Amino acid sequence: MEIFSNINNTYLNEITKKHSLDLKINKKPKYPCFEFKDEALQFSFTDKIFLKLDFLKGTINYRLQRAHHEKHLKKAIGKNKEPQLILDGTAGLLSDTLILLSLGHKVIACEQSKYIYLLISDAVRRAENQLGFLENLILVNQNSIDVYLEKENVDIVYLDPLFPQDKKQLKRSKSIYALRDILNLEKIVINDDKLFMKFNELKPKKIILKRPLKSEIIYNTPNYQVKGKSTRFDIYI
Numbered sequence: 376m377e378i379f380s381n382i383n384n385t386y387l388n389e390i391t392k393k394h395s396l397d398l399k400i401n402k403k404p405k406y407p408c409f410e411f412k413d414e415a416l417q418f419s420f421t422d423k424i425f426l427k428l429d430f431l432k433g434t435i436n437y438r439l440q441r442a443h444h445e446k447h448l449k450k451a452i453g454k455n456k457e458p459q460l461i462l463d464g465t466a467g468l469l470s471d472t473l474i475l476l477s478l479g480h481k482v483i484a485c486e487q488s489k490y491i492y493l494l495i496s497d498a499v500r501r502a503e504n505q506l507g508f509l510e511n512l513i514l515v516n517q518n519s520i521d522v523y524l525e526k527e528n529v530d531i532v533y534l535d536p537l538f539p540q541d542k543k544q545l546k547r548s549k550s551i552y553a554l555r556d557i558l559n560l561e562k563i564v565i566n567d568d569k570l571f572m573k574f575n576e577l578k579p580k581k582i583i584l585k586r587p588l589k590s591e592i593i594y595n596t597p598n599y600q601v602k603g604k605s606t607r608f609d610i611y612i
């Protein structure tokens with residue numbers, strides 16, 4: 376994949392080398408591609424359609440400012456004396472991870488897609504001076520099962536899988552459409568529905584599975600559920 380930019384800097388050189396990308400300076404973009412504009416990385420499908428994340432603006436920033444209102448998520452996590460170490464096994468665009476961090480927890484966020492990982496790590500880079508809780512984040516471009524197997528002290532596994540059959544989940548946000556398109560470009564097969572079972576077999580202390588509110592229970596019966604307006608959390612202990 377190519378990155379088009381009008382400037383050349385150390386950061387661009389670093390990510391280009393690390394992720395085997397092809398940096399093009401002062402060239403006309405060939406879509407789809409990454410573009411580095413106004414100091415930010417975006418994934419461009421065309422000159423008008425692109426995905427760029429900014430944690431300091433919009434809905435995510437609004438939610439972060441009033442994270443204490445996230446009562447369903449808080450209930451799903453439960454009351455604990457100590458901050459929890461949460462492994463977000465499906466980092467995606469990082470919204471859930473950010474809320475978990477803003478509630479005071481530590482998060483290891485795993486994203487299998489290199490392109491999505493590049494977008495979220497760039498957004499973290501731009502926000503870290505202003506969002507102090509980002510120091511409690513470890514972001515990895517790896518399969519979450521492998522990451523879990525390397526860690527011993529994870530308190531909670533958090534999963535928000537993409538389900539092929541969930542039209543409602545797609546309606547939730549346009550960015551999820553873009554995410555799905557990017558996974559298709561990377562030829563990543565979406566079989567997230569197997570992910571829960573794989574984690575369940577490893578018997579973590581607790582799994583929180585985020586699902587559309589009315590979707591059927593396709594796995595084991597959860598120990599309890601926390602229901603919101605459009606989503607619910609199925610909790611397995």
Ligand SMILES: C[S@@+](CC[C@H](N)C(=O)[O-])C[C@H]1O[C@@H](n2cnc3c(N)ncnc32)[C@H](O)[C@@H]1O
Pocket residue numbers: 464465466467468469470471472485486487488491517518519520535536537554558567570
């Ligand atoms: C629905 S999105 C998650 C959205 C996320 N909760 C948010 O707040 O933006 C699911 C993401 O999980 C990633 N994913 C699925 N299976 C994975 C695995 N085994 N390891 C790492 N990432 C995985 C997919 O690539 C996709 O980006």
